[in-house]
Every structure is written in structure tokens, then in C-alpha cells.
Amino acid sequence: MHPMSQDFNQYGFPEGKRYNSFVGYFKRKYGERLQKIVLDAGFTCPNRDGTVGRGGCTYCDNAAFHPSYSTSGKSLIQQMDEGIGFHKVRYRTTEHYLAYFQSYSNTYAPLDHLKVLYEEALSHPQVVGIVIGTRPDCVDPQKLDYLAALADGRMLTDWHRSLADGEDRTAPIVIVEYGIESCYDSTLERINRGHDFETAQRAVRMTADRGIDVGAHFILGLPGETRQMMLDSCAMINALPLRSVKFHQLQIVKGTRMEQEYAEMPQDFVRFSLDEYLDFFADMLERIRPDLCIERFAGEVPPRFVNETPWGLIRNVELLRLLDLRLEERDTWQGRLFR
Numbered sequence: 204m205h206p207m208s209q210d211f212n213q214y215g216f217p218e219g220k221r222y223n224s225f226v227g228y229f230k231r232k233y234g235e236r237l238q239k240i241v242l243d244a245g246f247t248c249p250n251r252d253g254t255v256g257r258g259g260c261t262y263c264d265n266a267a268f269h270p271s272y273s274t275s276g277k278s279l280i281q282q283m284d285e286g287i288g289f290h291k292v293r294y295r296t297t298e299h300y301l302a303y304f305q306s307y308s309n310t311y312a313p314l315d316h317l318k319v320l321y322e323e324a325l326s327h328p329q330v331v332g333i334v335i336g337t338r339p340d341c342v343d344p345q346k347l348d349y350l351a352a353l354a355d356g357r358m359l360t361d362w363h364r365s366l367a368d369g370e371d372r373t374a375p376i377v378i379v380e381y382g383i384e385s386c387y388d389s390t391l392e393r394i395n396r397g398h399d400f401e402t403a404q405r406a407v408r409m410t411a412d413r414g415i416d417v418g419a420h421f422i423l424g425l426p427g428e429t430r431q432m433m434l435d436s437c438a439m440i441n442a443l444p445l446r447s448v449k450f451h452q453l454q455i456v457k458g459t460r461m462e463q464e465y466a467e468m469p470q471d472f473v474r475f476s477l478d479e480y481l482d483f484f485a486d487m488l489e490r491i492r493p494d495l496c497i498e499r500f501a502g503e504v505p506p507r508f509v510n511e512t513p514w515g516l517i518r519n520v521e522l523l524r525l526l527d528l529r530l531e532e533r534d535t536w537q538g539r540l541f542r
Contacts (some may be wrong), residue, residue, distance in 0.1 A: 208414065214493045214538065221530040222488050222537035225447050225498035234368030237376075238294055239303040239334060240286035244320050246307040247276040249341065260384075261460040262422070262453065264508065273306065276500055280378050283327050300365060301376065302327070303334045310337040310379075311347055315520065317346065322359065332366045332376025334418075339381050339406035340398040349379050351413035371514065378446070379410050380418035386436040391427050394461070404443065411444035419445050422430060423483075424453035426464060426471045433473075437490035438500035441541065448488070451502035452480055457510055477514040481529045488530070493538030499524060 217227025222387055229237045238530070249255040272285035287300060302324035310317060321333055335350075347407045352358045356374035363373050385404040391399055403419075421440070423433055440448060452475060457464050465472055473485060484500050500507075501522050506512050530536060 214492075214536070216468065220527065221535070222526075223493060223496050225496040228496045232368075233299075233331075233365075233366045235299065235366060236294065236297055238290050238297045238300055238303045240330070241273040241280070241303050241305045242279055242282050242288070242324065243273045243306040243502050244304055244309060246304075246306045246311055248338070249311060250338075250369045250397040251307075252396070252456065254516070256395055257338065258395065258460065260394050260396055261464065262425075262456065264459055265303065266454045273537075274307070277294050277519060279323050280327060280471065283324065283330065287329060294375060296347055298327050298329065299331045299364070300327075301332045301334050301378075302434065303336070303424075305334075305336045308338045308341045309335050311341045314349060316355065318349065321353070325359065325362065326363050329450040330375075331366065332378070334378045334380055336380045336420075339383065342406050342409065343380070344409065347379075347410055347413050347415065348385055349426070349537050350379065350410075350415055353377055354415055355486055360464065373497040376416075378416045378418055379448075380381050380420065380447075381406055381421045383407075384420065385425055385428065385431065386421075386439040387428065390428055392426055394425060400439075407443045407445065415501050416446040417444065418447040418449065420449045420451070422451050423487075424473050426461070428473065430473055433483075437487060440489075441495070442462075445495060447489075447498045449499040450484070450497075451499065454502060454504045454509055455511075457505060458509050462510075474513075477517070478526075485533055485535060488537040489535055489540040491537055492541050493536075495537075497537065 207488070214223070216223050218224065220227065226236060229235075243338070248259060251259045258379060272289050275281055282304060283300070288382060290297065304320070304324075324333055326329060348356070354377035356375055362375065363371055365371050381403060384394070384396060386400050388399045407419065408415050419440070421436070453472070455462050480501065489498070501519070503519055506516065
């Protein structure tokens with residue numbers, strides 16, 4: 204084991220880690236852990252209903268990515284109550300939550316409808332903010348202006364919550380999380396994404412310019428992308444005004460068009476063993492700017508949705524432990540190669 208170097212210590216990463224964890228960011232800023240409650244508010248996607256395309260992205264089966272308590276047949280309040288009960292088993296001391304509008308494109312509706320949904324979620328007494336997962340082509344200035352007003356207290360004038368830091372907050376936390384998936388237009392076209400990288404850049408900047416925290420999601424291992432292309436994308440990610448980022452390894456979900464593509468052209472896919480992925484993601488972290496919060500570096504899909512589980516049934520908490528060990532073994536950290 205290597206001691207932490209002086210270069211590493213200057214970044215002040217949370218909890219003694221060698222990267223800037225999003226959980227640690229929340230604890231520093233608000234004095235406590237904030238847990239997301241996944242919600243299905245009944246949205247669809249312009250890449251499914253014919254506005255942009257049909258059939259959705261080639262890798263997508265949305266049912267594989269949200270928990271059982273999150274179904275559109277239930278009210279938002281019921282989903283949140285059940286979600287809090289679900290997470291209390293693991294995070295017993297958690298008191299406050301973020302309503303996470305995750306399923307499909309959660310700004311893909313008229314603004315008046317969005318206001319009703321977001322404000323219903325914020326009415327829950329244990330909810331202190333919202334996280335809105337959406338596509339870069341599903342926002343406009345009017346929607347972002349509303350979210351900015353929500354985030355700075357101009358919208359819900361009688362709303363307040365007290366967090367562990369002792370501050371009485373009169374405005375909710377608002378985070379917009381964009382599914383960008385790749386920085387390469389050739390990849391975005393191949394996976395039938397329905398937008399280009401310039402659209403993503405524009406949406407992120409429009410959002411950040413209004414003072415709203417912005418997150419982004421990327422998939423590592425999409426068809427046609429080499430390891431070097433993925434490493435090179437770090438520079439493009441660093442250039443975006445993001446607060447946080449999620450990375451997932453590509454998982455081939457049963458019944459998707461990507462399953463068929465992988466069967467026909469496996470040579471076009473970079474596939475990682477767990478050991479290879481830990482080293483590769485350490486390479487990624489070295490190139491990512493140190494102030495960018497890492498919310499997730501790998502994903503879990505229930506085994507029934509995939510034909511193989513090459514990493515076994517390993518849970519996210521164990522993946523995080525292994526990443527910590529690998530960074531320590533290599534005596535490296537987030538941003539070590541960032542210029």
C-alpha cells in the first residue's frame with residue numbers, strides 16, 4: 204500500500220477517497236446523506252413516439268433500470284413513501300431524500316404539466332429536492348427558467364426544510380441530469396440516440412448558465428468505440444460545465460436491438476472483465492478534472508434482464524470498495540493527469 208502523496212492531498216477529496224464522490228459532496232454541502240427515490244411519472248420519449256424516432260435507443264429497456272416500487276400506476280407520493288421504506292433498510296439514519304424523476308425523458312411534456320409533477324414531489328415532507336433525468340433535446344429556455352426560479356426560491360414561496368447543517372432552506376435542491384451517453388456523433392447515430400453531441404453541449408451550457416447543477420450520464424463500451432476513444436472523451440467531458448457525472452459499463456439487455464447487433468458483430472464491442480474495468484476506469488479518473496463529482500462508475504442490471512453476468516452478482520458497494528483498493532494500489536487519483 205502507498206501513502207497518500209502531497210499532490211493527492213491538495214484536492215481534499217471526501218472521506219479519504221482518491222476521487223470526488225457525489226455522496227461526499229452532499230455530505231459536505233448539506234451535512235448529511237441525501238438518498239434518491241426513483242420515480243416513474245408516466246413520461247415517454249421523443250425517440251419512441253415518432254417525434255425523433257421509434258423504438259428508442261438500441262440498448263434500452265427502461266424496466267431494467269428502475270426498482271419495483273417505481274411504477275407509473277402509483278401516485279408520486281405513494282412511490283416516494285414506498286421508496287423511503289425500501290431505502291431505510293440499508294440507510295437507516297437517512298432523514299431526507301431527493302425525488303429522482305428517472306424513467307424516460309422527464310421534461311418531455313408541456314411546462315404546466317411539469318410544474319404539477321415537480322411540485323407534488325416537493326410537497327413530501329422528507330423530500331428536499333428533485334433530480335430530473337432527461338434528454339438534451341427535451342429542454343428549452345422556458346422550462347429551464349422555471350427550474351432556475353424553483354432552485355432560487357422564487358417559485359414555492361412557502362416551502363422550507365431544515366437539514367443537518369442547521370440552515371433553514373427556503374428553496375429546494377434542483378439537479379438536471381442529461382443522458383448524453385457518448386461524445387461521438389458516429390456512436391450516437393449507431394445507437395439510434397436521435398441527437399448529436401452539439402445538442403448535449405448546448406443543453407448543458409443553457410442549464411449551467413442559469414445556476415442549476417447539471418449531471419450527465421455516459422456509457423462505456425458502446426459499439427464502435429475503442430478504449431482510446433473512451434479515454435479521449437474525458438477532455439470533452441471536462442470542457443462541459445458539469446457538477447457530476449455517471450459512468451456505466453455497457454450491459455447487453457435481452458430483447459434489445461443491441462443484443463442482436465452484439466450477436467452479429469461482437470468484434471465491434473469492447474468488453475471488460477471486472478479486473479480490466481477497474482484498471483480502465485482508473486485510467487479514466489486520472490484524466491477527469493478533480494472538481495467533477497463522480498456519482499457512479501458502474502451499473503447494476505437485474506440478472507433476469509441479461510443473458511450473462513460476467514462479473515457475477517456483485518453489488519455496487521463492493522465495486523466501490525474494489526475501486527478504492529485499485530486506486531490505492533496504483534497510487535493514483537482523479538485528475539492526476541488532468542491539465
